[in-house]
Amino acid sequence: MLVLTRKAGEGFLIGDDIRITVIETKGGAIRIGIDAPPEKKIYRQEVFEKIRRENQEATRWDIQDLEQLSARLGEKKS
Amino acid sequence: MTATIRTRFGEVEYDPRNTLRFVEGPIGFGELRDFLVMPNHGGGPFFWIQSTEDTAVAFLLTDPTGFFPDYRVAPDAGERRRLGLEDGDVCHVLAVVTVRPERQVSLNLAAPVLYAPEKGRALQVVLENSPYSTRQPLPGSE
Numbered sequence: 742m743l744v745l746t747r748k749a750g751e752g753f754l755i756g757d758d759i760r761i762t763v764i765e766t767k768g769g770a771i772r773i774g775i776d777a778p779p780e781k782k783i784y785r786q787e788v789f790e791k792i793r794r795e796n797q798e799a800t801r802w803d804i805q806d807l808e809q810l811s812a813r814l815g816e817k818k819s
Numbered sequence: 820m821t822a823t824i825r826t827r828f829g830e831v832e833y834d835p836r837n838t839l840r841f842v843e844g845p846i847g848f849g850e851l852r853d854f855l856v857m858p859n860h861g862g863g864p865f866f867w868i869q870s871t872e873d874t875a876v877a878f879l880l881t882d883p884t885g886f887f888p889d890y891r892v893a894p895d896a897g898e899r900r901r902l903g904l905e906d907g908d909v910c911h912v913l914a915v916v917t918v919r920p921e922r923q924v925s926l927n928l929a930a931p932v933l934y935a936p937e938k939g940r941a942l943q944v945v946l947e948n949s950p951y952s953t954r955q956p957l958p959g960s961e
Contacts, residue, residue: 779897782843784945792930792945793847795953799917799927800876804828806918807879811863814959 826874831855838939839868842901845915845943846930851876854941865916879916883926886958892931892946903938910935915943917954924957 745753752762752774759781764772775783784792823832838853845851854868857877864885870876883890892912894902904910911934914926928951934941 791953795927796845796847799878799915802879802918814863
């Protein structure tokens, strides 16, 4: 991992279209400004990881699950 | 012209022109773009999509409003552009279904899949700061 030291007001670029600026540090938290093209999605890391894990778990279903689920919901409706 | 892939559910023949294309792969599966939409199974509210690039990857999807009638998600301007949506085009909102080993079923309402049928394009979006859960239990599935 590349590690850089920056002060408030300083920043860095990733490629030529993503600009990260340290806005301020306050009580252990760091406010960061990000300028990026709108098609670049920016996620908080913990949110991204949660969705990634859920997607991975979602691929582990089986045809039997689908059949049982469809049958069970069908019974409830009728 | 058809192509055939061997999935974990058996062999599937498909027309490569009729695939669903994720403009950006599902989250955590960024390299997977093309999926087949598999026919509705057993008349239930669920269907599934199968990756043509990784035969082990398939997602169960459903229309969440069938279970949560108040659930509303609209694509923002950037998402509309990426999906190629034009004025008047329909945009479906779908939820990824998770079936856990104990057969508990949940919908991921925090990261729905937007689907533009006219363009055959899809995109999974994250609803940050929303009240929706990644593991909303499916009503009636207990």
